[in-house]
Amino acid sequence: MAQMLQAPIEGYEDAIVVPPINANNFELKQTLINLVQSNQFTGRQDPQNHLRFFNKVTSTSRHPEVLNTTIKLLLFPFSQEGEARTWLDKEPPRSILTWEDLVSKFINQFFPPSKTTYLRNEIINFLQKPNETFNEACKRFKNLLRQCPHHGFSDLNQLDTL
Structure with missing residues (x-):
């Protein structure tokens, strides 16, 4: 026992x-x-x-x-x-x-798939904020891309988003 x-x-x-x-x-x-x-x-x-x-x-x-x-x-x-x-x-x-x-x-x-989906949506729907300079928006966009390096968007798609 x-x-x-x-x-x-x-x-x-x-x-x-x-x-x-x-x-x-x-x-x-x-x-x-x-x-x-x-x-x-x-x-x-x-x-x-x-x-x-x-x-x-x-x-x-x-x-x-x-x-x-x-x-x-x-x-x-x-x-x-x-x-x-x-x-x-x-x-x-x-x-x-x-x-x-x-x-x-x-x-x-x-870094679960849900986080990838969230960041991809943020990238797809990216918009420059009011009172945000183009340079600031570019930095914010690049930061999103850096957070999700496996985003799968071509350089052309990235330029279209901006």
Whole structure:
């Protein structure tokens, strides 16, 4: 009976599977971890901006025997907190096998299709506001495009909208 009431000892594995590292003297530098943690994603910011920053930071760490994608998989949990950390912790154990898997799941979680639809509609229905200069309107329009880089509009469509 006592065994049935005890917490299980399995199921505590991470979702991210990091490939084996067969390199001598490889370690993540604390300064790199600190830099990643200086811009943690909580689930409320733009996930694409977070990935851009994360890619810039991780590109500064190189080891001849370790793939950059392996370094990214090791560091990514350090870049998450709050809602985002909860999401990562709730992913099934050993369910993320590659950097591409991680990016896909991350973007689908924090940039759902509904957000894409909303931003595409904002782009399609874009209008210059009263008392807004053309230059200000262009900046606002470019910001919308930047928020949704997969908008799918050609340069000609974008010009027609303006």
